[in-house]
Amino acid sequence: MEKKVILQTKKIGKYFYQPVKFKALDDVSFKVFESEFITMVGKSGSGKSTLLYILSTMDTDYEGELFIGDEKITGQKPNYLAAIRNKNIGFVFQFHYLLPEFTCLKNVMIPALKLGKFSPQEIEEQAYQKLDLLGIKNQALKQASKLSGGQQQRVAIARALINHPKIIMCDEPTGNLDSKNTSIVLETFHQLSKEFGQTIIAVTHDNDFAKASNRIIELADGKLIHTT
Amino acid sequence: MKLNVNSEIALTHLLTRKRQTMIAAMGVTVGIGIFIFMISLVVGFNNYSDEALFKAEPHLRIYQDDTLSRPLIKQIKPDYTTVIINPKIANLSNTLVNPEKIIADLKKQDDIVTVTPQVSVNIFYNNGISQINGEASGVNILEANDMFNIESTMLAGDVRNLLSTSNGILIGVGIAEKLNIQLHDNINITSSIGVVKMMKVEGIFKTSNSNIDLTKSYINLAISQQLMKKSSSYLTDILVNIEDPNDAPKFSKQLQNSTIYKVEDWQAANEQSMSNKKTRQVMFGSISLAILLVAAFGIYNIINMTIKEKLNDIAILKATGFSGKDVINIFLKESLIMGIIGTSFGLLMAAGLIKFVSGIYIGGDREYFPIGYESPIFFIGAILGVLITLGAGYIPAIGAAKIDPIEIFRK
Numbered sequence: 001m002e003k004k005v006i007l008q009t010k011k012i013g014k015y016f017y018q019p020v021k022f023k024a025l026d027d028v029s030f031k032v033f034e035s036e037f038i039t040m041v042g043k044s045g046s047g048k049s050t051l052l053y054i055l056s057t058m059d060t061d062y063e064g065e066l067f068i069g070d071e072k073i074t075g076q077k078p079n080y081l082a083a084i085r086n087k088n089i090g091f092v093f094q095f096h097y098l099l100p101e102f103t104c105l106k107n108v109m110i111p112a113l114k115l116g117k118f119s120p121q122e123i124e125e126q127a128y129q130k131l132d133l134l135g136i137k138n139q140a141l142k143q144a145s146k147l148s149g150g151q152q153q154r155v156a157i158a159r160a161l162i163n164h165p166k167i168i169m170c171d172e173p174t175g176n177l178d179s180k181n182t183s184i185v186l187e188t189f190h191q192l193s194k195e196f197g198q199t200i201i202a203v204t205h206d207n208d209f210a211k212a213s214n215r216i217i218e219l220a221d222g223k224l225i226h227t228t
Numbered sequence: 229m230k231l232n233v234n235s236e237i238a239l240t241h242l243l244t245r246k247r248q249t250m251i252a253a254m255g256v257t258v259g260i261g262i263f264i265f266m267i268s269l270v271v272g273f274n275n276y277s278d279e280a281l282f283k284a285e286p287h288l289r290i291y292q293d294d295t296l297s298r299p300l301i302k303q304i305k306p307d308y309t310t311v312i313i314n315p316k317i318a319n320l321s322n323t324l325v326n327p328e329k330i331i332a333d334l335k336k337q338d339d340i341v342t343v344t345p346q347v348s349v350n351i352f353y354n355n356g357i358s359q360i361n362g363e364a365s366g367v368n369i370l371e372a373n374d375m376f377n378i379e380s381t382m383l384a385g386d387v388r389n390l391l392s393t394s395n396g397i398l399i400g401v402g403i404a405e406k407l408n409i410q411l412h413d414n415i416n417i418t419s420s421i422g423v424v425k426m427m428k429v430e431g432i433f434k435t436s437n438s439n440i441d442l443t444k445s446y447i448n449l450a451i452s453q454q455l456m457k458k459s460s461s462y463l464t465d466i467l468v469n470i471e472d473p474n475d476a477p478k479f480s481k482q483l484q485n486s487t488i489y490k491v492e493d494w495q496a497a498n499e500q501s502m503s504n505k506k507t508r509q510v511m512f513g514s515i516s517l518a519i520l521l522v523a524a525f526g527i528y529n530i531i532n533m534t535i536k537e538k539l540n541d542i543a544i545l546k547a548t549g550f551s552g553k554d555v556i557n558i559f560l561k562e563s564l565i566m567g568i569i570g571t572s573f574g575l576l577m578a579a580g581l582i583k584f585v586s587g588i589y590i591g592g593d594r595e596y597f598p599i600g601y602e603s604p605i606f607f608i609g610a611i612l613g614v615l616i617t618l619g620a621g622y623i624p625a626i627g628a629a630k631i632d633p634i635e636i637f638r639k
Contacts, residue, residue, distance in 0.1 A: 049638070053634045053637070056547070058546070058632075058633050058634050078551065078552060079551040079552065082546065082549050082550060082551035082552075082554075083549060083551070084549075085549045086548065086549020086550075087549070091547050091548065093544075093547075093637060097540060097543070097544045097637075098544075099237075099541050100541075101240050101241065101244040102240060106236075110233060110545075110548065111548040111549055113232075113233035113236070114548070114549055114550060114554070115549070159548070
C-alpha cells in the first residue's frame with residue numbers, strides 16, 4: 001500500500017550570518033510518510049535542530065520549499081503559520097518548557113483552548129485522557145513547576161497531543177531523562193504512531209533511541225548523508 | 229462568564245505576582261487621584277472667582293461708547309492740504325436711544341436669562357465732613373438681584389425694601405464703616421453735576437472685593453435719573469445675563485452686528501483675570517499630566533519586566549500556535565486590568581481628597597474651600613487612566629509579539 005506523504009522538503013538551504021556567513025543546511029530534500037516514527041541524528045552542529053525548526057514552521061528564513069500534507073508552507077504569513085502549528089503540529093522540547101504558573105492540566109489544555117474546537121469541559125476531559133495515557137493523571141492539578149523533570153516532560157508530550165496533531169516534533173525529547181523515563185517516552189511514541197497514526201519527527205543524539213525508531217535521517221555539515 | 233484563553237493567561241500572570249500588580253496599579257491610583265484632584269481644584273477655584281465676578285458684573289453690557297470728533301473735510305489725497313483738528317469726545321449724551329426696544333428685542337431671544345437697564349452715576353457719599361466718592365447704580369432692584377444675587381451678599385437690611393422706599397439705598401460695607409453709618413441711617417449723596425439727595429440706608433452688603441464695598445451702591449432707577457437731571461428714558465447701560473457665561477463672546481459679536489452701541493462681554497472686560505485663569509489651567513494641567521505620565525511609566529516598567537521574565541513562556545505560546553496578535557492581546561489585557569484597578573482606586577482617592585479639602589475653612593464670604601465633585605472631570609480622569617495604561621502596555625507588548633521563539637529555544 002502506498003503511504004501518504006505528510007511532510008516534504010525540497011532543496012532546503014539555510015544560512016547563518018552571525019558571526020560569519022555559514023551554510024547550515026544545504027540541499028536537504030526528503031519525504032515523511034503518515035504514521036512514521038522518524039529520528040534525525042547527527043553530530044552537534046550538523047544542522048539537525050535547525051532543520052527541525054524549519055519543519056516546525058517557526059523559522060521562515062530559508063531557501064527551498066516545505067510542504068505539510070499537500071499545502072505549501074513556504075511564504076505563508078506568520079499568523080497563518082501560528083494557526084497551522086496550533087492545529088497540525090505538536091511540540092516537545094528538550095527542556096520541557098511548561099508554563100510554570102499553571103497547573104499541569106491547564107498546560108495541556110492551553111493549545112486546545114486556543115484552537116477553540118471543543119468546549120472547555122470537553123477539553124478538560126481530553127486533557128485528563130492524555131495525562132492518563134502518559135501515566136501522570138494524578139499530578140494533573142499540581143503546578144507545573146513543582147513536578148520532576150521526567151514528569152514535566154510527560155506533561156509536555158501530553159500537551160503536544162491535545163489537538164490530535166498530524167505531526168509531533170521533538171527536540172531531544174529524552175535529552176535529560178533517565179533510562180526509565182526514556183523508555184516510557186519511547187513506548188509512548190510507538191503507541192502514538194501505531195495506534196493513532198501520528199507522525200513523529202524527533203531530533204536526538206541518543207543512538208539507542210534512534211535505533212528504536214522506524215527510520216533514521218542522518219545529517220552531517222548541513223547535508224543529508226543517510227536515510228534508512 | 230467563561231474567560232477566553234488569552235484572558236486566562238493574563239489573569240494568571242497577574243495573580244501569581246500580586247505584589248507587582250498592586251504596585252503598578254497603585255502608581256495609576258496616585259496619578260489619577262492627583263490628576264482629578266488638581267483639575268477639580270482649578271475648576272472649583274475658577275467657578276468661585278467667576279461667581280464672585282458675576283456678583284458685580286453682568287455677562288454682557290451694552291452702552292454708548294465715547295466717540296471722537298472727526299475732521300469736517302476729509303483728506304481726499306495724501307498731497308492735498310491737511311486740515312488740522314483737535315479730536316474731542318463728541319458725545320452729547322451717553323444715553324441709549326429707545327432702550328425699551330433694545331430690551332424688548334433682547335428678551336425675545338432664547339438663551340438670554342435676564343435683561344435689565346442701569347444708570348451709572350458718579351457720586352459722593354457725605355456724612356458730616358467725611359466724604360467718599362463712588363458709583364451708584366440706578367437699577368430695577370428685583371432684576372438686578374436676579375442678575376447679581378445681591379441678596380446673598382447682604383449683611384443687614386433687605387433688597388426688597390428699595391421697592392417700598394423710593395429714596396432707599398444699598399451701600400457697601402466699606403462705605404458704611406468709613407462714614408460710620410448704620411442701617412436705617414440717612415446718607416447724603418451728591419452727583420457729579422451737583423444734585424444733592426438725602427437717602428435712607430436700607431441695606432449694607434459685603435462682596436469679596438473690598439474696592440467694590442468701598443464705592444458701590446444700589447439705588448432706584450428713578451433716583452439715578454433725577455441725580456443726572458434726566459428724564460425717565462435716560463439709561464446708560466443695558467445689562468444682559470445669558471444661560472452659559474462662556475458663550476458671552478459669541479453673543480457679544482452677534483449683538484454687536486444689530487446695534488450701534490458698544491457690546492462688551494465679561495471676558496473682554498476682565499482680560500486680566502481671564503489670563504490668570506488660563507495660566508492656572510495650563511500650570512495645573514501640565515503638573516497633573518506629568519504625574520499621570522510617571523504612573524504610565526510604572527505600568528510600562530512592570531509589563532516590560534513581566535515580558536523579560538516570560539520570554540520562555542512567550543516562545544512556548546508562539547510555538548503552540550499563539551500568534552503575535554494573541555501575545556499583544558495577553559499583555560494589553562494585563563495592563564488594562566492593572567489600569568482599571570488603579571483608576572477605580574484613583575477615583576476613590578480623588579473623591580476622598582476633595583471631601584477632605586472641601587472641609588477646610590478659609591474664611592471670607594465663601595467660608596470653605598471652593599472645590600466640588602465635577603462628574604465630567606472624574607469621567608475624563610477615568611478614560612485617561614485606562615487609555616494611558618493601555619498605551620504603556622502596548623509598547624512592550626509589541627516587542628513581545630516580535631520575539632522569535634527559535635532564538636529562545638536555541639539558548
